[in-house]
Amino acid sequence: MQIEDIFPEHKEHIYQLAPEVRTIWGLQLMIGSVLVSIILFVVDLLWLPVHLLFVGFPAAVTLFSGLLGAILLPSLYYQRWRFLILESEIVIQRGIIVQTITFVPLARVQHIEISRSLWERLFALATLVIFTAGTRKADVRIPGLDTSFALSLRDYIRSRLTASDVL
Amino acid sequence: MMEDQAHRLHPLTILYRALKAAPQYLPIFFLIAYQRTQELSWLVIAETLIGAAVTIPYFLLWYLLFSYRFTTEGIIIQWGIVQRQERMVPYDRIQNVNIQRDLLHRLLGLAKIEIETAGAQTTEVSLNAISVAEAQQIQQLLLERKGQEHLPHSSIPHHPLSPRRAIPSYAVPNSHILLLGLVRFLPVTLFLIALIFQFLPDSLRDFILHTVTASINRALHNPLDFPVFPTASLLIGTVLLNQLLSAILTTLLLGNFRIEVHPTQLITTSGILTRRTYTIPRHKLQHFTITTNIVLERFQLASLGGATASQPQQGTAQYPLLPLSTYDVIAEFLYRHFSIALPSTFQPVHPRHWLRLAFYRTTILSAIGGFLLLFSPAGWILLFFIPFAAYRSYLHYRHFGYALSDNVLFLRSGILRRRLTIIPLAKLQGYGGTADPLQRWWHLRTLWVETAAGMRSLNSIADLPIPTFQSLLHHIRRSVTQQTASATTDNPTDGNS
Numbered sequence: 001m002q003i004e005d006i007f008p009e010h011k012e013h014i015y016q017l018a019p020e021v022r023t024i025w026g027l028q029l030m031i032g033s034v035l036v037s038i039i040l041f042v043v044d045l046l047w048l049p050v051h052l053l054f055v056g057f058p059a060a061v062t063l064f065s066g067l068l069g070a071i072l073l074p075s076l077y078y079q080r081w082r083f084l085i086l087e088s089e090i091v092i093q094r095g096i097i098v099q100t101i102t103f104v105p106l107a108r109v110q111h112i113e114i115s116r117s118l119w120e121r122l123f124a125l126a127t128l129v130i131f132t133a134g135t136r137k138a139d140v141r142i143p144g145l146d147t148s149f150a151l152s153l154r155d156y157i158r159s160r161l162t163a164s165d166v167l
Numbered sequence: 168m169m170e171d172q173a174h175r176l177h178p179l180t181i182l183y184r185a186l187k188a189a190p191q192y193l194p195i196f197f198l199i200a201y202q203r204t205q206e207l208s209w210l211v212i213a214e215t216l217i218g219a220a221v222t223i224p225y226f227l228l229w230y231l232l233f234s235y236r237f238t239t240e241g242i243i244i245q246w247g248i249v250q251r252q253e254r255m256v257p258y259d260r261i262q263n264v265n266i267q268r269d270l271l272h273r274l275l276g277l278a279k280i281e282i283e284t285a286g287a288q289t290t291e292v293s294l295n296a297i298s299v300a301e302a303q304q305i306q307q308l309l310l311e312r313k314g315q316e317h318l319p320h321s322s323i324p325h326h327p328l329s330p331r332r333a334i335p336s337y338a339v340p341n342s343h344i345l346l347l348g349l350v351r352f353l354p355v356t357l358f359l360i361a362l363i364f365q366f367l368p369d370s371l372r373d374f375i376l377h378t379v380t381a382s383i384n385r386a387l388h389n390p391l392d393f394p395v396f397p398t399a400s401l402l403i404g405t406v407l408l409n410q411l412l413s414a415i416l417t418t419l420l421l422g423n424f425r426i427e428v429h430p431t432q433l434i435t436t437s438g439i440l441t442r443r444t445y446t447i448p449r450h451k452l453q454h455f456t457i458t459t460n461i462v463l464e465r466f467q468l469a470s471l472g473g474a475t476a477s478q479p480q481q482g483t484a485q486y487p488l489l490p491l492s493t494y495d496v497i498a499e500f501l502y503r504h505f506s507i508a509l510p511s512t513f514q515p516v517h518p519r520h521w522l523r524l525a526f527y528r529t530t531i532l533s534a535i536g537g538f539l540l541l542f543s544p545a546g547w548i549l550l551f552f553i554p555f556a557a558y559r560s561y562l563h564y565r566h567f568g569y570a571l572s573d574n575v576l577f578l579r580s581g582i583l584r585r586r587l588t589i590i591p592l593a594k595l596q597g598y599g600g601t602a603d604p605l606q607r608w609w610h611l612r613t614l615w616v617e618t619a620a621g622m623r624s625l626n627s628i629a630d631l632p633i634p635t636f637q638s639l640l641h642h643i644r645r646s647v648t649q650q651t652a653s654a655t656t657d658n659p660t661d662g663n664s
């Protein structure tokens with residue numbers, strides 16, 4: 001389910017995220033796995049009735065797989081992440097294991113938000129969040145955009161917003 | 168009704184409010200009574216009298232200080248004992264005017280009038296309570312003034328209490344509502360049964376408990392000697408009691424059901440004790456569902472519900488539009504008032520759908536069951552369910568179907584409780600597709616859609632072959648883009664909702 005196959009005529013409008021977002025994802029995964037393995041190690045040390053030789057084993061496995069994931073997953077995820085902004089809709093493709101494609105008509109957008117987390121500010125990136133009245137799937141986050149690009153995208157979407165009488 | 172003349176509510180309002188508030192004081196009363204049982208009972212009486220001496224003047228004062236009047240621009244209400252407040256609602260901001268009468272209202276010959284406006288989530292002005300004749304007069308007056316101010320809305324909505332013009336309306340006979348209650352499962356009733364069980368005579372309760380524990384003990388000691396008769400009778404008794412309670416509750420809630428189809432809104436009135444009137448603006452309806460079950464289907468009976476972005480107060484997800492009517496009535500209703508033609512045939516999804524479902528369910532069951540087996544042999548029970556889970560997946564595949572007309576998507580699903588979800592494509596907030604590894608291997612895709620009303624995962628067509636998936640997606644996309652384009656060109660300034 002490639003976005004390019006569905007919109008062969010809009011190939012030049014299909015964007016990828018900024019490459020720095022891979023570093024952010026990798027660092028976040030790394031820190032997460034280190035924290036989880038520390039907690040596991042402490043729990044094992046205090047409460048698990050096993051021989052002292054095996055105490056570090058679950059923590060080590062978690063740490064190793066977390067670090068491996070931090071190296072491999074971000075680039076795979078980055079490869080899949082594409083988005084396309086047309087005159088009347090936004091199309092987003094993402095996901096490694098469960099691959100998803102989402103269409104959001106611009107007429108349904110309720111409001112737009114730009115958020116910049118601490119990580120993103122370090123790399124001068126921003127996240128564009130597009131809210132619809134839908135409940136779960138139809139809200140869209142586009143992470144890892146250059147700040148100026150995110151602002152111009154927001155202005156473009158805002159200029160395309162029209163009053164819809166669905167709600 | 169004179170201009171600029173302050174009106175008071177009906178004098179019986181004092182009694183109404185006092186009676187309405189009484190249940191709140193009962194726990195305190197019981198608490199005091201319980202503490203004082205060892206001592207003199209006249210203390211209880213004295214405390215009650217003091218309580219009444221404080222609260223009754225409050226209601227009297229509240230009544231005396233509440234006033235409303237009609238000016239040329241709008242309705243003004245003033246209220247408050249310590250903090251005086253005043254609110255003015257212009258006539259042209261009034262969306263609808265509801266009259267509600269609960270049991271106490273009807274005993275006292277009163278009515279409550281609610282004025283709803285566009286901006287606020289809650290009712291902006293409610294006059295509780297005035298006499299019925301006055302309520303009708305006010306409703307008439309407000310709607311006429313609103314009509315003068317706001318000519319584009321040519322159709323002035325009115326209430327069942329004051330019929331003036333021929334409006335298409337449907338009534339559902341109470342026998343149908345009773346039948347609906349008898350066949351549907353309400354979880355609340357289990358709680359009620361537990362409550363009733365508490366108040367049974369001790370001997371009867373002990374007898375039932377003893378029978379149950381004795382039969383469980385016997386079954387545990389000797390599985391072959393399973394007490395079929397007590398178990399069956401207990402089950403049947405619970406089911407019968409449950410259905411009886413559910414019939415009573417449903418009839419109280421939905422009895423004397425009536426729906427009127429106005430040009431811009433639907434007005435439903437229902438309830439035996441408390442009459443509830445819902446006014447649902449037509450364009451706020453997101454999707455419809457027709458629910459039925461394996462029994463009702465044989466009699467061609469089903470219920471039609473409409474979902475909006477907000478939820479009705481009863482805690483259900485949908486507004487009942489036609490509770491339990493024949494298919495013909497429902498189809499005619501949808502066709503005549505919403506130009507939705509129900510499809511005669513449904514397309515099945517790919518047969519591997521059930522295989523995929525069965526695979527995932529088997530994986531989950533064996534993972535949990537295997538984990539449990541580490542600790543106790545009870546894990547075998549979960550493994551025992553695997554063939555049933557597979558068969559259920561197959562049945563799910565057999566009963567699932569979809570149909571797509573020009574601008575409506577129909578999804579049919581459910582094994583015992585069957586449901587047809589009707590999603591107008593103009594109401595979609597977003598749509599798309601997903602593919603998990605198994606689906607990628609088999610070249611299948613899932614299509615999902617979403618409206619502003621929550622849809623509880625009944626919103627996807629799983630396991631379509633890729634060409635079908637792509638054609639459906641293109642159809643939906645074309646329809647949505649066309650409709651949003653036409654909606655924005657037709658009425659660009661209609662933000663009045």
